[in-house]
Amino acid sequence: METLAALARAVDEYDAVAAAEHARKALDEGIDPVAAFDAMTAAIKTIGDDFEAGTRWLPDLIGAADAMKAAAPILEEALKARGGERQSLGKVVAGTVQGDIHSIGIEMVCTLLIAAGFEVHYLGIDVPAQKFVDAVRDTGADVVALSALLTVTSLEDKKVIELLTEQGLRDQVKVMVGGGAINADFAASIGADGYEPAAPGAVQLALSFVGAA
């Protein structure tokens, strides 16, 4: 329990090195990787709550997420070795569309989604449309979250939705879009299932998609 508390504290203190160390230590002590994930998720949820309350800020969220990212592969590997799987509210594929290299907003969304209990597959920035589609197919995602800050790249959102439709995946996944260039009218016009201007709202939208709102 002491190690799990230390792991949570490392996330809370944005300490990626300590998070990785305590993840390894937890495994050495025979702690279930799922329990270790839960400890980190609880820590990041607290930070998410503080963020919504206005007592912590974007860099806190990202710092905590970075700490969690440092520990997650260690725990994932152990989990796979045991043939286990984490329970989550749903799977989300997320990224910034091709031609756009803005990452802050979508990373914040990912952090809050993880905090809310989703399994998030973050594809990064400048992601080709087909790569989103492939990830949806490979992971069996429930939600795909597309970010586009630039007006010129927002049409990539439409391309992803068209490819999902063409490849027979559109009915199995909800598409939410966001970013500075997007508004609700645009989202509706390209056939997206939802739009939110800010990260906390995006989490609520994702929760509604999986019936957990």
Add this chain to the structure above:
Amino acid sequence: MQHGHFRRFAPVDVLSERELSAIHQGALEILETGGANIRHAKTQALLEDAGCKVDREAGQVRIPPALAEECLRSVPSSYQIVARDRAMDVRIGGDRVHFLQGMGMRYVDTETWELRPATLREHAEVQIVGDALPNVHVMDALFAFTDLKDVPGIMQQLEGLANGFRYSVKPQHYGYLKDSDQFAIRMAQGLGVTLDAEIDVAPPVAFGDEALEAIWRFAELGWCVWASPGGRAGATAPGPLAGVQVQSWAGTMAFIVVTQLINRGTPVGLHPCDGVVHAKWAHGLPAAPETWYTRAMTNQLCRRYGIPVTTASGFCGHAKMFDYQAGMEKALGILTSVMTGSHLHTLQGSFAGELGYSNVLQVLDEEIAGNVGRYLLGTPIDDETLAVDESLEVGTAPASFMGRALTRQYWVKDRYEPLVADWGTHVDWVRGGKKDIVTRAQEKVDAILAEHRATPLTAEQSAHVEDVLAEAREYYRATGLLSEEEWAPYMRALEEADLPAPLEAAAD
């Protein structure tokens, strides 16, 4: 101590050293050749003893340049005001900028934008809000609502000051009116605080007997007095702005000579009310660019001679609603003033050329003060803030600095968060009911009134304040300045004031 805002960078100069000298020399010539108009016998004698040429009949006092310059040198470059809570003391001067609560005559109705006399309760609520706002460093209780319903004019400043002491622990500013300052001083002394007093220099270069009586009283205590010259270009001062400056500086130096001869080392601040007037309506224009520039010249002059300066550029503006014009006039006036070196800036709540005062505007102006304060703070330049190593470590795009410890550190200590300005998304604004800033400020006022009360006066302090007020009432009744017709409605207004209760009692 309330340290106010530190101005990291050097103030902006608007005049050359030669131009400053020309203004100073012009003022010395006016004082030596034309003199100041002073009819107050005790002051005339004081000045004559110090070497001035006094024409008692004409009331003209010609001041030798050497005396003026000697007295100028003995004014301290900063001074402290003692507050009821010593943690709220302020020291005015140096590279620090503080804000003084604004002033106004009547209550502003934000539904109709009409002005009406304020109640004593509304006055008290202004003190509560001012006490709660971190950028109101000095209170101006006597001047918030100088038209209090059913309170006789002669008692308004003292009733205002009493409310200020009841509902705020911050330092208080005062003025003078028919000897009322003697009661204000007694009230303050009983509470262990000091006041700084704003005293008019009647332009061009004249001093009323009342003003001089007040100067004597405050200077003998060594409390700060502000010279408030109010020459207006083309009316009570020459048309050119430089001529206004010469007139104001002459009045200020005469004021300084009197204070320093009464009590060497008495702090003196300059609170210029000069500027330009409208060419059609002839009223003063506190938010005209020419007035801002006049203040900038004054600020530089005061810096040159080490005199604390309190300015009011744009503080009350000319707008008739809390609209774009109101914000523009205040923000530009204040920024141009603090950038050029003012120390204490009149700001929060004043409206429509001092005709109105508003708690809502007090909160809106607090936002301006917060923004300006952050701007003045600037940023340090050192190895940590240049962050070259940090940049090299993070690398090039798509790398991000967002999750870095240095970012978190500076995000907290380096960023201004608005009080009522909406920096959120357009969508959130629509979802939130499309509230404008006036609505948000009203909500803030309501929240403060529901949640904030300063430490109340003790029973003994409260009794002292009431005793001084009672004494003043009787004094002014006896002198006829408080009439019998005024007395009955005044007493009724006090009885029915319904002043805000302490929070515990309010909760009951």
